Amino acid sequence: MKRQHLMPFGCETAADNSTLFRLWAPAMTELAIEYTTPQGDLRSAPMDAASDGWFHARIDECGAGSLYRFVLDNGMRVPDPASRYQPDGVHGPSEVIVPGSFAWRDGHWRGRPWEEAVIYELHPGCFSPEAGYRGVIQRLDHLLELGVTALELMPVSQAPGRRNWGYDGSYPYAPSCIYGRPEDLKHLAQAAHERGLMVLLDVVYNHFGPEGNYLHAYAPDFFTDRYHTPWGQAINLDGAGSGTVREFFIHNALYWLTEYHLDGLRLDAVHALHDSSAPDFLEELASRVRALTGSERHVHLVLENDHNAAHYLQSGHDVRPGYDAQWNDDMHHCMHLLLTGESNGYYQDYADNSLRRLGRCLAEGFAYQGEYSPYRRSCRGEASNHLPPSAFVAFMQNHDQIGNRACGDRLSVLAPAAPRQALTSILLLAPSPPLLFMGEEWATRRPFLYFCDFDHELAEAVRDGRREEFSHFPEFAAGDTSQQIPDPNAPATYQASCLDWSELTQPDHQHWLAYYQQLLALRHQHLLPVLAALNRGTARVLADDRYLQVEWRSGAMRWSLLANLADAAIEVDADGLTPDQPLFASNSLQPQGSRWLAPPWHTSWYLHCADHGEPARDIPMAKRETGNGDSTHE
Incomplete structure (x- = not known):
């Protein structure tokens, strides 16, 4: 099976070994292309000007493996912004790639329903040091045994140097x-x-x-000064020339889903996309993706959106084009505060009534649904209580929340074991799709630091800027940040962030891995069969804001959580459940007369049939055959 996405950008090869090259360069009056022949000779040819700033040229004897660059009218040589591969990095020539030369063997694959998602976020370089994409393949069985159903790759677009998070990519179509x-x-x-x-x-x-x-040199209309972002000029999505810009990014989404047969995309920080069009860029992108992939494939779109704009998210079985889910930072912040007590920065928005806010996240999605945010000094969010739990990706750790810390500290360093065990059970057994960050499942203590590999002045600016940023934090204000905060450009910073798989031979790490496997097995066995039908939850906080009870319903079934997320035991009323027969309990509830005593950091989960009062257990699960003969729960 061959897969190729046809697009108006970049290059496209023909059967006669000729290649059509296209570039949008509205600031240029003339343009040429420089390329290598199959014999390795370097040649150049003029490109023909078309309307609206487009240039094109068809070159014979310039097929797969040929290197090429565009030559601007001032002599500058630049790579193709829609390059499919940059073999020598961001400053080198682009390579002609023929997508149809890869023979796919997964024609049977249609993806999995979103409700089945258990996501594992990883950085290809740190997850499998020195082995890259092929190294990730060697570890896929580990993820399968863990109970993961989806791996999420941090950005792989070509970025500068030999190490980078991926968010500094300059070539969105070129895998690094x-x-x-x-x-x-x-x-x-x-x-x-x-x-x-x-x-x-x-x-x-x-x-x-x-x-x-x-792009600034030949297509400045890619950017606009009308809006600004933390990274400088905004992408031009609604001004002159924005039609081509929008197409560049929309085709990028279609390209990854088609040519690489990926199952979904997570769009980074969409709150930094400024667009007054109707439909706006996000709505158009979702519509185009749904039109291309149709109903035969499960293709998922996920947002990171600090605005908590719930209107982008699909409601239950809503068929309108939309997004399956959003990363739920609110839930992370509540959990992090409960685990660490930290209340600086954006955590201050969750310092009061943190347990109630966590309950609202579990039951309704966002903690902030239009309320005033003290940290942002403005109202934030939209109502989300009409959306299903599947619309909110939950996590205790991810690349941002670890790596944006000065020293890349993980929760295994910041919080004791008992609180982490309790919150982990909430993460993995609540109906929202859980996301794990690589190494979390065995409680690695290795940091995940911000790292990059920039040249000269830019490297200095990034290093000094990061140290200046954290110099205002109380823990660094009195010291020399150059001695405390690692240099992002130092190779040692990257190396410290790489997983050490030998840790899995150590008993404590084995214990944590078994704990995650146990919880995910329970999720697949008991929660998954009813998950798609669960409605929004209801949450109650009892015992002077120290005890949380949440339940989600599906007909006669109730999926329920009881949680004491504090350091002291609490007497509680189990409200009609059978507390001595949980599906899972982090530690045991003790009878206390007509009530129950919940130990510190207690969580227990119940699948309860309201018709006859007995907990439902061992719901049979169908199995689906995968392409290699293995079976996976469905």
């Missing part, structure tokens, strides 16, 4: 040469599908990286 060639990434997607695993990709449409982006 750091981790392998394009076909290696396709092998990863195929190997995951053969094991019944979905593959999601984090994509960045809100800015280009600060190094290797040449």
Whole structure:
């Protein structure tokens, strides 16, 4: 099976070994292309000008493997912004890739329903150091045994240097040469599908990286000064020339889903996308994706959106084009505050009534649904209580929440074991799709630091800027941040962030891994059969705001949580449940007359049939055959 996404950008090869090259360069009056022949000769040819700033040229004897650059009218040589591969990085030539040369073997794969999502976020370079895309394949069975159903790759678009988070990418269509060639990434997607695993990709449409982006030189209309972002000029989505800009990013989404057969995308920081059009960019992108992929595939779109704009999210079985889910930062912040007591920065919005806010997240999605945010000094969010639990991706850790800390501290360093065990059970057994960050499942204590590999002045600016940023934090105000905060450009910073798989031979790490496996097995066995039908929850906080009870209903069934998220035992009323027969309990409730004593950091989960008062257990599950003969729960 061959897969290729046809688009108006970049290059496209023909059967006669000729290649059509196209570039939108509205600031240029003339343009040429420089390319290598199959014999390795370097040649150049003029490009023909068309309307609306487009240039094109068809070159004979310039097929797969040929290198090329565009030559501007001032002599500057620039790579293709829609390059499918940059073998020598962001400043080198682009390579002609023929997508149809890869023979896919996963024609049976249609994806998995979103309700089945258990997501594992990973950085390809740190997850499998030095082995890249192929190294991730070697660890897929670990994810399968853990209970994961989807791996989410941090951005892989070509970024500067030999190490980067991926959010500094300058070539959105080119999978990073750091981790392998394009076909290696396709092998990863195929190997995951053969094991019944979905593959999601984090994509960045809100800015280009600060190094290797040449668009300003020939297509300044890609950007606008009318809006600003934390990374400088905003992407032009609603001004002159914005039609081409929108198409560039929409085709990028279609490209990853088609040419790489990925199962979904997570759109980074869409609150930094400014667009007054109707429909706006996000609505148009979702509509185009749904039109392309149709109903035969399960393709998922997820947002990161600090605005908590619930109107982008699909409501239950709503068929309108929309997004399956949003990363729920509110839930993370509530959990983090309960675990660590930290209330600086954006955590201050959750310092009061943190347990109630967590209950609201579990039951209704967002903690902030239009209320005033003291940290932002404005109202934030939209009503989300009409949306299903599946619309909110829950997590205790991710690349941002660890890596944006000065020293990349994980919760395994910041919080004791008992509170982490309690909150982990909430993360993995609540109806919202859970997300784990690589190494979390065995409680690695290795940090995940911000790292990059910029040149000269930019490297200095990033290092000094990060140290200046954290110098205002109380824990660093009295010291020398150059001695306390790692240099993002130092190779040692990257190396410290890489997983050490030998830790899995140690008993404590084995214990944590078994705990995660146990909880995810319970999720697949008991929660998954009723998950798609569960309605929004209801939450109550009892015992002077120290005890949380949440339940979700599906007909006669109730999925319920009881939780004491405090350091002291609490007497509670179980409200009609059978507290001595939970599906799971982090520690045991003790009878106390007509009530129950909940130990510190207690959580217990129940699947209860309201018709006859008995907990439902061992619901049979169908199995679906995957392409390699393995079976996965459905």
